[in-house]
Amino acid sequence: MSHSPGSRSLTSDTYLAKLLEGAGSLRSQNALCDVTLEADGVRFPAHKIILASVSSYCKVLFVGTSTRAGSPDTNVRLKAISAGGLRNVLNFIYSNTLELSLQNVEETFKAAQTLLIREVLKLCLQFLEENLNQRTFPDTLRIARGLAPGELRQKAMRYLRRHHKQILMDPQGLQELDKETLCEIIAQTDVEGCSELELFNAAISWLLHDSTRLRGAADILRQIRFPLIPLQDLQSCVQETPIMRSDSTCHRYLQEALSYHAQLYAQPAPQTQRTSVRTSTSLLLVLGGRTTDNRVCSDVWAADESCSAWRKIGELATPVYNHCVAVLSNFLFVIGGQSSFDPSGKQPSNEVFRFDPRDASWLQVCSMLERRTRFHADVLADRILAVGGGALLGKLTSTMEAYEPAENKWERAASFPVPVADHTGTTHKGILYVSGGFSAGKTLRDTYSYLPRLRRWVPNRAMAFARCDHGMAAVTNKIYCIGGRTLNAAEEWIQVAETEYYCPVTDQWTTLTLSPFDCCQFSAAVLHSRLYITGGGALRRMSKEDSVFVYDPDGQVWKKAGVLPTALVDHAACVIQLPCAVTADQQK
Numbered sequence: 001m002s003h004s005p006g007s008r009s010l011t012s013d014t015y016l017a018k019l020l021e022g023a024g025s026l027r028s029q030n031a032l033c034d035v036t037l038e039a040d041g042v043r044f045p046a047h048k049i050i051l052a053s054v055s056s057y058c059k060v061l062f063v064g065t066s067t068r069a070g071s072p073d074t075n076v077r078l079k080a081i082s083a084g085g086l087r088n089v090l091n092f093i094y095s096n097t098l099e100l101s102l103q104n105v106e107e108t109f110k111a112a113q114t115l116l117i118r119e120v121l122k123l124c125l126q127f128l129e130e131n132l133n134q135r136t137f138p139d140t141l142r143i144a145r146g147l148a149p150g151e152l153r154q155k156a157m158r159y160l161r162r163h164h165k166q167i168l169m170d171p172q173g174l175q176e177l178d179k180e181t182l183c184e185i186i187a188q189t190d191v192e193g194c195s196e197l198e199l200f201n202a203a204i205s206w207l208l209h210d211s212t213r214l215r216g217a218a219d220i221l222r223q224i225r226f227p228l229i230p231l232q233d234l235q236s237c238v239q240e241t242p243i244m245r246s247d248s249t250c251h252r253y254l255q256e257a258l259s260y261h262a263q264l265y266a267q268p269a270p271q272t273q274r275t276s277v278r279t280s281t282s283l284l285l286v287l288g289g290r291t292t293d294n295r296v297c298s299d300v301w302a303a304d305e306s307c308s309a310w311r312k313i314g315e316l317a318t319p320v321y322n323h324c325v326a327v328l329s330n331f332l333f334v335i336g337g338q339s340s341f342d343p344s345g346k347q348p349s350n351e352v353f354r355f356d357p358r359d360a361s362w363l364q365v366c367s368m369l370e371r372r373t374r375f376h377a378d379v380l381a382d383r384i385l386a387v388g389g390g391a392l393l394g395k396l397t398s399t400m401e402a403y404e405p406a407e408n409k410w411e412r413a414a415s416f417p418v419p420v421a422d423h424t425g426t427t428h429k430g431i432l433y434v435s436g437g438f439s440a441g442k443t444l445r446d447t448y449s450y451l452p453r454l455r456r457w458v459p460n461r462a463m464a465f466a467r468c469d470h471g472m473a474a475v476t477n478k479i480y481c482i483g484g485r486t487l488n489a490a491e492e493w494i495q496v497a498e499t500e501y502y503c504p505v506t507d508q509w510t511t512l513t514l515s516p517f518d519c520c521q522f523s524a525a526v527l528h529s530r531l532y533i534t535g536g537g538a539l540r541r542m543s544k545e546d547s548v549f550v551y552d553p554d555g556q557v558w559k560k561a562g563v564l565p566t567a568l569v570d571h572a573a574c575v576i577q578l579p580c581a582v583t584a585d586q587q588k
Contacts, residue, residue, distance in 0.1 A: 023050055023094055035062070036075045037090070039111075042083035043075070044090055054093050056116035078114060085111035089120055100127045102136060106143045113147075125152050132159050134166055138176050145180070160185060165193040168202040175209045179216055182206055187223040189280045192580040196228040196278075197237060204241055218249035225274045226257035228358055234258060265365060265408035268331040268354070270382065277330060277357050277579045284527050286310075286534050286564060287334060288320045289571025292544050294341045296321050299565070300355075302578065305527050307548045307562035313578065317353040317362040321570040324377035326384045328405060330357055330577055333365075333384060336372040345390040348373035352403070357578050366408045369401050374421040380432050381452050385413065387434060388420040396421050396439060400450075414455050417448060422468035424524075428479055428504060433460070435481055435502075438468040443486040447502065447509075461507045467496040471524030473531050475553050478503060480531060482551075485520040485539060495520065495539050499551075516558045517549055523573035529553065532561070535568035544569050 026032055026047070033045035051058035061076065078086060085107030092098040098120060100108065105124050112120035128140050129152065137159060144153040160167070164185050167173055177185075185191075186199045194202075203220050207213045221243075229238060234257055238244055244254050253274075260267065260275060267275070283302045291297055298319040301310045316334060322345070323337025332355035338348055350368040355361075368386055375389025384403040391397040396419035401410045416434070423437025423444070432450040436443065445462040463481060470484025479502040485493050495518040500511045522536025522545075531551040537544055544567040551558050 020094060020096055023047065027090075027094055034074060037086060038075060038077045039081050039086040040083040042086075044086060046090060046093075050093060051115075054117055054119070058115065078111075081111040081114050082107040085109075089115060089117060092120055092123075093117070098123050100124065102131070102139050106146065109143075109147050128152055129155055132156065134163060134170065134173060137163070137167065138173070138178065138181055141181050142178060157184070161188060161190065164188065164191055168194065168198070171205070174202060174206055177206065179213070179220065183220055183223055186220070189278055190580070191278050196225055197230075197233050200224050200226075200229065200238060204243070207243065214243065214247075217243050217247050221250050221253060224253070225276070225278065226253050227260040227275045228277065229257065230359065231258075231261040234261070264363070266406040267356075268329040268405040271329045277577055279577050279579050282527060282575050282577050284525055284532055284534075284573065285313075285325075285332070285576055286523065286568065286571055286573050287325060288316055288323055288337070289523075289535065289568035290321045290341065290544070292567050296339060296341055297566075297568075301565055303548075303562070305530070307532070307550070310562075310565050312565070314360050317364065318351070320349070322348075322373040322390075323572055324375060324386070325572040325574045326377050326379050327574050327576055328379050328382070328384060331355065332357070332574065332576055333377075333403075334572070335377050335384070335386060336368060336375060336389070338373050344394050345373045346392065346394045347371075348390060348392070357576060366403070366410060368403075369410050369412065370397060370399055372397070376423055376425045376434060378425055378427050378432055380427050380450070381430065385432060385450070386410075387425065387432075387450075388416045388423060388437070390421045395419075414450065414457060417457055417459070418444075418446075420444070424470055424472040426472045426474045426479060428474040431504070433472070433474075433479055433502070433504075435463055435472055436467045436470055436484065442466070443468045449504075460502070460504075461509060463502075464500055464509055464511055465496050465498055469520035470496065471522060471533060473524045473526050475526055475529055475531055477505070478553065480551070480553075482524065482531070482533060483515060483517065483519050483522065483536070493539055512556065515549075516560070517545075517547065519545055521569040523571050525573040525575050527575045532573065534573050535564055535571060537569040543567070 030045050033047055035048045036043045036045050048062045052062045084104060088099060088104060088108045089111045105127055109121065109124040132140050141156040144156050186203060191199065203224060207217050238254060244250050283304060286301045289297060296319040298316040299312055300314045300316060302313045303310045318339050320337040320339055324335045326333045334353045336349050338345060348371040350371040352365050352367055354363045354365050371392050372386060372389035375386060377384060377386045385400060387400045388398055398416040398419040400413045400416055402413045403410050418439050420437040420439045423434055425432055425434035435447045443466040445466045447460040447462055448457045449460055450457050466486045467484035471482040473480055480499060482499045484496045486496050488494050497514045497518055498511055499515050500509050502509050518540060519536030519538055523534050525532050533549040535545055546564040546567040548561045548564060549558055550561040
């Protein structure tokens with residue numbers, strides 16, 4: 001419809017309120033009502049036109065019908081909703097005001113769900129979210145489970161993850177939890193601030209509050225990771241709890257944990273959920289190495305993927321450099337190397353120390369058969385392999401030996417094709433690849449792979465650039481070789497600036513653009529599918545470096561991520577999961 005010149009549309013600020021007030025007044029007088037909604041035997045008169053305008057359910061029900069006022073069809077029985085919920089929804093329809101409490105929000109939501117009134121559903125969720133706190137949390141989560149709105153449940157679970165310690169340590173709040181919520185709390189991967197023994201004690205407190213709860217003891221205590229409880233606490237606290245003796249399933253959990261502690265050296269065998277540390281965060285660790293004044297250090301530093309802040313989480317059992325590290329089932333092994341500065345490397349070590357992330361403790365395990373420095377170690381098929389390196393009196397070795405954690409012993413394995421040192425390697429899809437190194441007075445381009453099923457080494461296509469003291473790491477389906485150094489025609493050491501990657505499927509090397517750093521004797525590790533380079537030595541500047549660089553394979557770009565706490569060379573880096581308690585203890 002066209003408007004004449006100079007005309008305009010006007011609205012009233014009071015009209016909508018008057019309309020609702022008038023409709024509400026008619027309903028309260030049962031005037032002009034042409035339909036009755038019934039729930040729990042209680043009838044509520046209403047107007048079809050009002051209901052159909054706000055409720056998709058009523059619109060489908062009423063529009064197009066030819067029901068006559070007063071006929072039986074004007075009485076609509078609604079099942080599965082309460083009279084209170086329906087009353088609250090109807091009051092909202094006629095007033096735009098919704099009175100909500102924890103006592104009525106669930107029945108109101110169900111009534112709005114049946115009548116398909118989106119505005120009421122939104123207001124119910126808004127109410128629950130805005131009133132989510134330690135007191136209301138159990139009811140909110142229970143309601144969220146019953147109503148099944150995913151977003152509310154996710155927010156309630158996020159609240160649970162942030163405040164689990166306060167919830168569990170509040171005696172009254174703990175007892176108000178239902179069984180499912182308690183299980184969700186103690187089954188979480190991250191329970192920062194709570195030890196495993198505290199989780200056990202909270203579960204026992206909840207069970208003993210009501211004797212009827214004891215029937216579900218095994219279901220709840222299944223979530224406790226008993227092997228993570230120190231042996232002394234298992235024996236003095238857990239073992240003395242009556243339910244752990246009277247319930248056969250609970251007793252089995254205890255015996256499993258005691259057996260785990262009894263087999264000290266076999267603990268890195270394949271992990272179960274109950275033996276895995278509670279954390280979902282992987283950290284980059286840097287261990288040992290030489291500082292600018294050639295001091296051999298024992299520091300262990302940790303950082304997240306940003307590398308913006310490093311935290312000292314402890315010290316090695318002994319200072320060491322030119323060593324190797326291997327992570328097996330999230331246990332960290334520090335292997336060989338040198339404990340005092342000696343450029344000739346005539347007195348390497350064969351000692352091996354194991355770091356337990358549960359309590360940041362060290363255990364000396366069986367020593368290697370041969371002393372090694374400037375070698376490579378890796379994990380393959382649940383064993384640790386040590387390949388080549390400098391042996392006693394500075395001689396190079398081609399031997400390889402394998403460590404069996406369950407038996408705590410090293411044994412000879414297939415020797416490397418040549419005596420070699422300053423080489424590096426990585427595992428990829430069950431195969432160990434080793435590249436470069438120094439042998440017979442020259443740097444190597446060679447690449448070999450070790451096939452564990454055949455127990456032998458096979459040659460692969462050689463790298464484009466001979467290099468040693470370089471880095472090697474597998475990211476997705478490529479194996480990257482970075483930096484290092486090589487001898488030129490004048491027998492002088494020069495940097496290798498090129499990065500190249502190997503594709504196992506095609507047996508081909510491809511050269512990438514130059515790296516933004518010129519280092520050797522650094523350490524490489526992969527965290528969240530990105531390659532990290534830490535520290536190292538720069539030949540041109542004759543300096544030790546503290547930079548941390550990150551390579552993104554998708555974007556094919558390097559960037560500087562941060563700096564180490566101190567400049568380092570000949571150190572080791574790895575990725576491991578540490579429980580929050582370990583890092584927190586070190587910051588106190």
